[in-house]
Amino acid sequence: MDTVIGDEASVQFERLAILGVGLLGGSFALAARRAKLARRVVGYSKSPTTTRTALERGIIDEEADSALRAVHGADLVLLAVPVVSTGDLLKQLRHGLEPHALVMDVGSTKGNVVAAAQSQLGARQSQFVPCHPIAGKEKSGVLHAEAGLFDGKRVVITPLAANSDSFVDIATQAWESIGGVVSVMSPEEHDAAFAAVSHLPHLLAFSYVYALSSQPQGSAFLQLAGPGFRDFSRIAGGDPHMWRDVLQANRDEVLRQLQLYKQALAGFEAQIQQGNWSAVEALIRRASQVRQGWDAPASSDDEV
Amino acid sequence: MDTVIGDEASVQFERLAILGVGLLGGSFALAARRAKLARRVVGYSKSPTTTRTALERGIIDEEADSALRAVHGADLVLLAVPVVSTGDLLKQLRHGLEPHALVMDVGSTKGNVVAAAQSQLGARQSQFVPCHPIAGKEKSGVLHAEAGLFDGKRVVITPLAANSDSFVDIATQAWESIGGVVSVMSPEEHDAAFAAVSHLPHLLAFSYVYALSSQPQGSAFLQLAGPGFRDFSRIAGGDPHMWRDVLQANRDEVLRQLQLYKQALAGFEAQIQQGNWSAVEALIRRASQVRQGWDAPASSDDEV
Secondary structure, three states: OOOOOOOOOOOOEEEEEEEOOOHHHHHHHHHHHHOOOEEEEEEEOOOHHHHHHHHHOOOOOEEOOOHHHHHOOOOEEEEOOOHHHHHHHHHHHHHHOOOOOEEEEOOOOOHHHHHHHHHHHHHHHHHEEOEEEOOOOOOOOHHHOOOOOOOOOEEEEOOOOOOOHHHHHHHHHHHHHOOOEEEEOOHHHHHHHHHHHHHHHHHHHHHHHHHHHOOOOHHHHHHOOOHHHHHHHHHHHOOHHHHHHHHHHOHHHHHHHHHHHHHHHHHHHHHHHHOOHHHHHHHHHHHHHHHHHOOOOHHHOOOO | OOOOOOOOOOOOEEEEEEEOOOHHHHHHHHHHHHOOOEEEEEEEOOOHHHHHHHHHOOOOOEEOOOHHHHHOOOOEEEEOOOHHHHHHHHHHHHHHOOOOOEEEEOOOOOHHHHHHHHHHHHHHHHHEEOEEEOOOOOOOOHHHOOOOOOOOOEEEEOOOOOOOHHHHHHHHHHHHHOOOEEEEOOHHHHHHHHHHHHHHHHHHHHHHHHHHHOOOOHHHHHHOOOHHHHHHHHHHHOOHHHHHHHHHHOHHHHHHHHHHHHHHHHHHHHHHHHOOHHHHHHHHHHHHHHHHHOOOOHHHOOOO
């Protein structure tokens, strides 16, 4: 028989500061309440309207009027802002950070977040554990926050050399207590992998829809598009500001993946140009077998 | 009040010959029975096992041992073979074709099918009405045939100059009687549109999965892939033989779309290389708006 421990999280915090109370920040706050991970939640957002909405909906207990004030007294700090804003935010809050506080982020890229932490936090980078929960929805903003957003979802943690094991352990327990399934890898491994499986496909889908719609007959063609188009192009509907940030933050890995892709595409094109149809079929077969052999991880069903 | 006409098709055939009793041919046979579109169904396939299975399952009433014999006495003939086999098949059957028979196909490309009809049928091309039902499933073969496959699905008819209006009308009524929603356009318009919204995306998805899986870390990366990857790459799991045929049959339009796509991709890449992030965001915004403004036609929900 399994021993049931009870509903309470194995790790608990007195005061959770959410910096950036959007979809992810708001959902973390709700999930933390549900799991009794934190007793009290304070929120700060660049837009006071956002924090006010979060307060009115009971997502946070208190509004702070600056990042510096938000982290005062907090033993858990969650950064949930666009990745390119991480450095600025850390600069604003660093002098208020408690020495025992654990700081985590939720950014889709890790190399640039690590660089920001190293340059802004100095010795305090030991407190900063970079994280990327593979969770999201088509709609962003605090109004779409939900306590179950991280249930069964993969959370990648990319520890810094400066992190003590105990901070990494506490971060792991915190995510697990709100439903996450934690994987650990280096920031470099993370960024290479997500460039390949997420960031490049977004770039390709944006380019495809752009090319299609730039033709004189583009609108007429779109009328005939079916489910193949629907699925292939779905990610082209992503948020422009967020995806610009991701491409900027992970530029080098995205460009590296793009070169590999362009080589493969050129290989297909050359065989088609030359009419080597059995070679074309062999290339397709390879891709088709790989795709058919792939099983979607159950842990990331709703990632956008 | 609407006048209810009853269940019977407005057009009826004595004898329907299905050439190629696979998913589409078998489904047409089942749908034709359900709609009382045809009294008797004869089937021919290159593989006798396929025809035998269709007979045992009641999908057809009779097996024919050649295309020539299958069309003997038939007033409706449906070609449901790979598009590149159309010419060969027409050559086999042309001397058995009844002068009053309507001949239709189901191919995903139309220019090459029209050329095959013109070269193989001569004056009899007047009887051949090229069709493309936008319907399919992930699984092919007669075992997956179903009477409802064309329900609510778009069927593109690309009439020949030689077709009499009455043959085109009869073809339209036949598809409508089994649930199709008919659009009429030229073969050239058809092939340009489907190169853009279907054939090119398949080529891009094949190339993407090929590139991903050809990297030393490809398998490790795939483990981290989520729903964005799942949808974007779904069509890369398509049938290699069928897709080789489609790319071959619509080579020129696919290559033309590929050039437009490569220009768009190069535009994105240049802005990323140069760090023009507001330009990158503007490009993404354009694509995202187009994609968000697109409504999937209700008439092609299950197209593969």
